[in-house]
Amino acid sequence: MAEHSTAYEVKFRLPRRRSSVPRARALLHSALGEWGIGQAAETAELVLSELVTNAMRVRVPRDRLVGVRIVWLMEDGLLRLEASDAGEGKPEVRAPGEGETGGRGLLLVEALADRWGFEQRACGIGKTVWAELRAPDRVPERSRAEIAAAAVRPGQCVRVWGAWRTVQSVSTAPSASAGDGCSVVLELDDSPALRIDPTAPLTVRDPGVSSPHRSGEDAPG
The missing domain is CATH 2.30.30.30 (SH3 type barrels.)
Known part of the structure; x- marks a missing residue:
């Protein structure tokens, strides 16, 4: 991946349980509001929810946390969302049948994001799945x-x-x-x-x- 000029960044780790997905959404919503690009919140929250949910489902020891990184690449006009897990394997877009209730996460990410992908973690085991969305212009900051x-x-x-x-x-x-x-x-x-x-x-x-x-x-x- 090419180097970017990063304007703002938020990183945190979450335990592997259901409450972590809405927690990730809330933190993203707060960050986007603070950065003045809250107009992107609805789509970004959907994408991040799917990335975090998929990371939670990877088979790893229960004490392994899921890493989340939110970056606003201001000069490029992009919002980058990342979810890291300690599992192996390659994330792939599936086409589930009509009777299947799951398996549509990456299909949604592919539809909503400008691009997405994954990379092996440079330090430690596992991988990072990322998605980039076009970020709207910044609104004036509140004092x-x-x-x-x-x-x-x-x-x-x-x-x-x-x-x-x-x-x-x-x-x-x-x-x-x-x-x-x-x-x-x-x-x-x-x-x-x-x-x-x-x-x-x-x-x-x-x-x-x-x-x-x-x-x-x-x-x-």
Whole structure:
């Protein structure tokens, strides 16, 4: 695959259970809204749901997590969605019979995405199945919004512990509960790091935008 200029990126891992599919959709919806390309949400959510569902069905040890990566390739006008699993095999589009209730996932991906494919993971076992969709033009950014923790970017300000604090870096770490995916770790200025669930809502604003304090708007902490 050719190198792209990446504008924005969100990565997280999910446990292999049914609730992870709507969780992936919610995180995607939040990220697209924050990036200003929420118009692509409906189609993108359908495609990501199929990619994650297929990854969940691959036969691997139950403790293996599914990796999800959402990338907005701004210069190329593309939204790239990825789901990684630890299984072998080659994903193939099937043409299920009338009586079959499953097997249409990649058929839907092929119909909705501009292109899709898979590649072996460079580090570790397994593969990554990806799909790219045309992203609409960006709408003007809001000065302030409530977004999922996984969509927060370095340089933004988040309201935690009664004050606005600047995000220095964003990373992920295994969740404290075994087999429960990962947590987002926000390194903040002048305060301890914030470890939080990827779907947890945080109030953010861009640096330099003033916002008066109002009671009851603090984020978890």
